[in-house]
Amino acid sequence: MAKPAASTPTTGDASTVDAATRAAAKLSEAWTTLTPDGRKARYGVAYVRSICAQAGVNLQETSPDEDVLAVDCDIKFSGGGRIVSAQVKCTSGLKIKGRSASWPVKIEWVKKWQENCLPVYFVIVIVPGSAAEWIKHDPAEEGTFHRTAAFWRRIYPDERIGTRISIPKSQRFQASTLAPDLRQRLCAGS
Numbered sequence: 001m002a003k004p005a006a007s008t009p010t011t012g013d014a015s016t017v018d019a020a021t022r023a024a025a026k027l028s029e030a031w032t033t034l035t036p037d038g039r040k041a042r043y044g045v046a047y048v049r050s051i052c053a054q055a056g057v058n059l060q061e062t063s064p065d066e067d068v069l070a071v072d073c074d075i076k077f078s079g080g081g082r083i084v085s086a087q088v089k090c091t092s093g094l095k096i097k098g099r100s101a102s103w104p105v106k107i108e109w110v111k112k113w114q115e116n117c118l119p120v121y122f123v124i125v126i127v128p129g130s131a132a133e134w135i136k137h138d139p140a141e142e143g144t145f146h147r148t149a150a151f152w153r154r155i156y157p158d159e160r161i162g163t164r165i166s167i168p169k170s171q172r173f174q175a176s177t178l179a180p181d182l183r184q185r186l187c188a189g190s
Contacts (some may be wrong), residue, residue: 013164035091036131043134044090044125045072045150048173055178069116070109082187085118086152090125096149101126101167113155119187124167135154 034042045061052059058076062069071085087109094101101124113120127134127148136145151175155161171177 011066034048039131040090040092040125041088041126043131043148044088044123044150047090047125047146047150048073048086048088048123049085050146050171051150051175052178053174057178070106070112071116071120072138074118077178077187079180082102083118084121084187085116085156086123087113087120088125092127092129094124094126096126098169100169101151103167104163105161105165107163110155110161114157114159117159120155121152122155122165122167123150123152123173129154150174 023099032039048060051057052075055168059073059074062071069085072088074083074085076083079116089103091103103122103124127146136147138145151167151169152169152171152173152176155165
């Protein structure tokens with residue numbers, strides 16, 4: 001078996017991998033086309049899409065030019081054509097641990113959510129502060145890992161929402177959230 005090249009980190013060389021990840025992230029800043037907030041917005045929806053894919057559920061993203069209902073995507077379930085809409089926000093300003101997360105909302109969003117014919121969910125994706133830390137690529141590990149978590153809550157049509165929304169961290173957005181036995185409840189909003 002050939003020896004790894006000198007620039008290839010080996011098992012147990014995590015500090016070298018972390019340093020290489022940070023260096024690559026720093027270098028990529030020279031040619032990025034997305035602002036830091038743009039990166040978070042794209043990553044947030046991509047993360048939700050990855051969870052939907054893991055659960056075998058279709059996600060259809062709303063085109064930015066067509067975002068007139070204050071939702072970023074529709075999640076489509078098989079069997080009866082059930083669909084829910086989701087507004088996705090991504091932040092590095094919160095911690096994954098804790099009991100709940102709070103997010104500022106615009107009154108226009110709330111009105112649009114309440115007028116939507118589909119159930120609407122608010123999903124918050126929490127990432128580390130540095131984009132280089134969002135996804136861990138470590139050849140010493142068994143794969144690639146998101147250092148991310150998402151949490152969700154239903155927006156009810158008659159709910160009174162002020163300028164902030166609270167999302168319980170007991171409602172983690174994961175593949176089991178989209179399991180067949182929960183789909184009917186998600187679509188009905190109970």
